[in-house]
Amino acid sequence: MNHDAAMAVVDGTEILWAAHAERYSKVKNDHYLNWEIVNEAKTYGPFDKVVYYEKPLLKKTRQLYAGQYGPASSYTEMPQWHLDNFKIKIDEYVNHHNSHAAAGYFTSPFREATVLTVDAIGEWDTVSISTANKIWIQRKETIQYPHSLGILYSAFTQRCGLKPAEEEYILMGMAAYGEPKYKDDIYEDFVIQSPFKLKKNLHRGLGDWHPEADVMDIAASIQSVLVECLADLWHRASKYGSRNLVYAGGVALNCAANTALANMGLFDNIWIIPNPGDAGSSLGCIAASQKKHLNWNNPFLGYNIEGEYPVDKIIKELTENKIVGVANGRAEFGPRALGNRSLLADPRGLEIKDMVNQIKRRQKFRPFAPAILEEDVNEYFNLPTGVKNTPYMQYTAAYTHGKDCPAIIHYDNTSRVQTVSKSDNEGFYELLKAWKKKTGCPMLLNTSLNIKGQPMVNDAKDGKAFTSKYGVKVL
Numbered sequence: 001m002n003h004d005a006a007m008a009v010v011d012g013t014e015i016l017w018a019a020h021a022e023r024y025s026k027v028k029n030d031h032y033l034n035w036e037i038v039n040e041a042k043t044y045g046p047f048d049k050v051v052y053y054e055k056p057l058l059k060k061t062r063q064l065y066a067g068q069y070g071p072a073s074s075y076t077e078m079p080q081w082h083l084d085n086f087k088i089k090i091d092e093y094v095n096h097h098n099s100h101a102a103a104g105y106f107t108s109p110f111r112e113a114t115v116l117t118v119d120a121i122g123e124w125d126t127v128s129i130s131t132a133n134k135i136w137i138q139r140k141e142t143i144q145y146p147h148s149l150g151i152l153y154s155a156f157t158q159r160c161g162l163k164p165a166e167e168e169y170i171l172m173g174m175a176a177y178g179e180p181k182y183k184d185d186i187y188e189d190f191v192i193q194s195p196f197k198l199k200k201n202l203h204r205g206l207g208d209w210h211p212e213a214d215v216m217d218i219a220a221s222i223q224s225v226l227v228e229c230l231a232d233l234w235h236r237a238s239k240y241g242s243r244n245l246v247y248a249g250g251v252a253l254n255c256a257a258n259t260a261l262a263n264m265g266l267f268d269n270i271w272i273i274p275n276p277g278d279a280g281s282s283l284g285c286i287a288a289s290q291k292k293h294l295n296w297n298n299p300f301l302g303y304n305i306e307g308e309y310p311v312d313k314i315i316k317e318l319t320e321n322k323i324v325g326v327a328n329g330r331a332e333f334g335p336r337a338l339g340n341r342s343l344l345a346d347p348r349g350l351e352i353k354d355m356v357n358q359i360k361r362r363q364k365f366r367p368f369a370p371a372i373l374e375e376d377v378n379e380y381f382n383l384p385t386g387v388k389n390t391p392y393m394q395y396t397a398a399y400t401h402g403k404d405c406p407a408i409i410h411y412d413n414t415s416r417v418q419t420v421s422k423s424d425n426e427g428f429y430e431l432l433k434a435w436k437k438k439t440g441c442p443m444l445l446n447t448s449l450n451i452k453g454q455p456m457v458n459d460a461k462d463g464k465a466f467t468s469k470y471g472v473k474v475l
């Protein structure tokens with residue numbers, strides 16, 4: 001419970017299942033578990049050990065310090081009190097940033113690495129740098145509340161009229177439209193870059209800072225400050241000597257910053273788990289407890305809709321109607337639809353963006369993302385330095401193929417690309433291959449399959465609800 005409630009079940013080194021509570025309750029970013037997700041987890045049970053991703057008493061000391069006396073003194077805020085409802089007993093509590101670090105390192109392909117975690121806040125920690133070797137993750141540096149890059153970015157998210165701790169990704173998209181005119185003012189009023197510190201506690205927001213400003217310029221300014229402050233952390237992480245970086249925590253979802261990280265060339269290899277935020281820590285706290293590398297194959301770990309990936313039917317629907325939903329196989333564990341709970345569309349032509357936007361009803365300025373055959377990505381995009389593929393949509397890449405696919409190109413001529421190989425998702429790969437064979441185009445527009453205001457489709461019933469709402473087939 002907290003932020004994005006999630007559960008994971010692991011048996012030895014095998015990840016059996018992992019899912020988000022919101023997909024079952026239909027409450028976006030649901031803070032709490034519900035019987036549906038708990039019952040599904042229990043089909044893999046009984047549980048030998050239950051691990052929680054944070055130390056609740058330590059968190060209460062920070063809440064007291066921050067003057068949040070309500071949550072600090074309330075026993076209903078204790079995770080065990082909540083889990084009593086489901087007859088689940090927590091056996092171990094893991095430090096929050098250790099959960100993030102373990103989620104990253106123990107799913108990574110590395111045997112040694114430097115591990116950097118950056119989020120809004122754990123109990124007290126907001127940044128950690130560790131060295132990891134075999135089964136040991138050793139903390140080297142920590143930054144603590146109130147000095148938090150996540151809180152800083154969330155405060156600006158709120159300043160720009162968005163929902164903090166949820167809509168940071170929209171702020172990131174807005175940054176491309178503005179000029180970083182207020183960068184100096186942000187440093188002047190709030191931020192010391194190196195070593196990172198906040199001059200003010202921003203937990204309760206900024207108020208109406210620069211009320212005259214265009215929010216796009218504010219977005220560009222804070223994105224620029226974020227990247228500069230992160231760059232300092234990336235440099236510090238690189239001084240521990242490893243060429244492998246594991247990067248985790250909610251801030252690692254900022255794909256524009258991730259591109260800057262790769263382009264700095266400080267590391268040969270970077271691993272970001274597709275669910276680096278708090279939901280991913282449901283898996284991370286188990287890994288931190290077990291101290292064992294997990295057998296990571298792919299993020300398709302959630303609810304299963306059985307059946308073959310319907311390649312031919314999708315192609316037919318795309319050819320006739322340009323848009324189709326797909327709800328097939330196991331749901332993605334992470335915030336992005338990667339082919340199993342996706343709304344897909346023909347990316348070519350001018351009208352497609354408006355057609356998809358009619359369904360998504362989101363801000364006009366926001367672009368859609370492409371999924372592309374991994375073997376064709378270099379012909380269409382310039383990936384960041386050292387990045388060979390991006391199967392989890394974690395980087396932005398410059399589009400280099402003219403003007404034929406405006407729906408998937410952002411204002412700054414970049415796209416948040418997903419590369420697809422056979423080993424990532426065989427069904428989706430075969431679909432893209434069949435699409436390329438038919439049209440010559442190796443990519444599809446890929447956005448999450450959800451009814452406006454709701455989380456992603458989970459089961460077949462949700463798929464039917466989507467069809468009856470929007471008249472778009474879900475296969």
Ligand SMILES: [Fe+2]
Nearest residue numbers: 119121250278
């Ligand atoms: Fe976190």
